[in-house]
Amino acid sequence: MKKEIYYFSGTGNSLVVARNIAEKIDAKLTPISSVIDKENIEIDADVIGIIFPFYYLNSTGMPLIISRFIKKLTNISKKYIFAVCTYGGSPYLVIKNLSKIIESSGGKLAAGFGVHMPQCAFKKPFENKKKILDKTEKKVDIICEYITSQKKGRYETDNIFVRLIVVLIRPIAIKEGLKSFKKLAKLPDSSNLSFEELILLSDNSYYTDEKCNGCGICSKICPVNNIKIINNKPVWQNHCENCLACFNWCPKEAIHGGIAPNEYKYHHPDVKLSDMLRQN
Template sequence: MGTDKGISRREALARIGMIVAGIATSSIGLSALSSCAEKPQKKRIILYFTATGNCLHVARQLAEPEGQLLSIPQMVRQNRYEFEADEIGIVYPIYGHMPPNMVRNFIRKAKLKAGYKFAVLTYGARKCDAVEIWDGISREAGNPFDYIATLIMVDNWLPNFDMNEQIKIEKHIPENLQRITGDISRRREWHEPVSEEERQMHAGFMTLSGLDPEVGFLKKSERYFVVTENCIGCGACTDVCPRGNYEFTSNGIAMQGDCDFCFACIQNCPQKAIQFKKNDEDPLLAKGERNPNARYRNENISLMDIKRANRQ
């Protein structure tokens, strides 16, 4: 075959093959470069304490879509206190404006390694100086937080509030939670301000309650709760108590031990068989309950969710 100014058929096919191969290689290269250019997903750990599901609901929202949810009672049970991630958050309910005793002791032992740490504190009526209290406790423990905010939710403090009335109150939870989620996504560094009036309100509460500020709520369950004849032995209380204070005995359900006063037992009993003992010596319980027939669990959280979070 002549060449002249043209090329042979064999050469033409070879050149076409090289062009096709080049296009394929280029395509693969662009794909690889595009993949490399994607930002790696930030690893986020959410540690939470829950009794009626409010904090578990919040923790789930903050963990989406790829975050890891870890129950503080389960971490305590496993003696697990070291955590490392890009971001670490903690969600807990305030009791008397203070963290649950278990959360307080957990943060004192914990080693949190993260570029950004945040805390969301839920409450129902008054937050007072909860932010400053947590800031002080966590800093003393060597775990300062970049962001601390409070979130108002349904108040489940049975001595003062009727649960049937509480669930009717509009507290704009979705909007407030969305704002907090946005702050955290932007890694905002901020502590919610506390007023002098709020500090004085907390001081007044501590005087009234007689609680130790270094301990917070820590009662004896056998002194404050009683299992009534409505009990059918379902065992829910043995699973939902974060301290494992309830157990089956030959005489039915019995409880004993240090109590965070989280009310997981009394709020989650399907038969409403757990109630407060009459205790005239404790100013917080001198009047009993507002409505012994009303109980509360967050509508987004199941009884099994609470069991999984707290079972000891």
């Protein structure tokens, strides 16, 4: 039985989970960025895993590339499909949202899991990264046992209490999210662009300082080829996924702006730059 895991990762959190699961269930590991430009993506494997980070409370919760990827999949009606969402705060309803997109493409999500990982977009003052990562290993074992047994029906979401809180704050998150991303995109408050469209333009906020030496790492590591090096400086091309790869992996820490406040930088301690570059 062939198994293949597709993953998307900017800081390495989802890569580590994908890599560990692939090793334990003997699956081929494929970065989504390596196939996303195909018109149709034919799946040869019998078992398909989709692993990605949770992004925005005021949308589906998925990176935009995940939705595009699923809509390109063909011949998935009889596949065993599972998903894993890595998150720093809450998985909310991202697994259920993902299942709807998979069904619209002719497949069915057999199981979906959430894996708590260190926050990568902002600093949590009391976050114990080591403790979180230790728990991650145990959760991966649980996921692998479920997948190997071909079980179905498990969709992990927040508990009822957390979901009630999210329901209360989500309208505020939607309003403030639109306002914030209009600012990042350098558009007026009167702009009628959707949140998804604003995400793509949020790279208008990025810039480099005098430490930039034109090495091109940012261009090479971007999973959607959104950065060109022009006159030894990166120029963002307005189809950003907000994965923070360029921001976090710049060897000179010369990139600023975007959604990461207070210059907080993070990437998974078990992931090397070479691992990330292999995605592309």
